[in-house]
Amino acid sequence: MNKVITISRLYGSGGREIGKILAKQLDIPFYDYELIERAANESGFAKEIFENAESKATNSFLYSIAMGMSAYGNQELGYNTLSLDDRIYLAQSEVIRKYAQEGPCVIVGRCADFVLRDMPNLVSVFVWADIDYRIKRAMERNELDEDRAKQKIKKIDKQRRNYYNYHANNKWGLSENYDLSIRSDRIGIEKSAKVIEAYVKGMDS
DSSP: OOOEEEEOOTSSSSSHHHHHHHHHHTTTESSSHHHHHHHHHOOOOHHHHHHHHHOOSSSSSHHHHHTTTTTTTTTOOOGGGGGGHHHHHHHHHHHHHHHHHSOEEEEEEEEHHHHTOTTTTTEEEEOOOOOHHHHHHHHHTTTTHHHHHHHHHHHHHHHHHHHHHSSSSOOTTTTSSSSSSEEEHHHHHHHHHHHHHHHHHHOOO
16 A cells, blocks of 8 residues: 545544544554644744644635735745745645655644645545534533534634635535545444555555
8 A cells, every 4th residue: 555645524523533543444644733743843834833824724815815816826925925924834734745655644634635746646526424423522622612613613614714715726525526535424434544544555455
């Protein structure tokens, strides 16, 4: 198995937990917060800046303005003209590529599917679930009442969508942008990991 698996997910769908189980089943490294620590160490930026990058992406239009719509992605402009958030994204992307080059692994979030889109051994997965399932998980895992759980889900989904749509210049959650889209509430966390494992191994058969 020589695959790099990226997992994007709706908040509360269990995507991170599924990724961790999957990595254990395949006996390959799992990267999430480890990615932030390595990016911080190698770039010199504070770890907190990486941790808060997604939380700034609340409104897609305002976020694009704040990040500098004209500067990002313009090859004629130098690195120093980029916003801090774009530099953070580039530093994070570099670490994602390094992990992928080091061998098979599972990477959760952070636009990894887009960063590695040209890798022939990439398997991109999107995990989603019914809103009631996600509310229940958010309530249980974060000790929230139903209203606060709903608010948290709405806020984090929006942040992830805007962050991805801006940096990846793509549509977060659109099924055609992923190799596999899986609904975790239908079969549960453990079986979702098994389905992804079967899909990945089936690609090599």
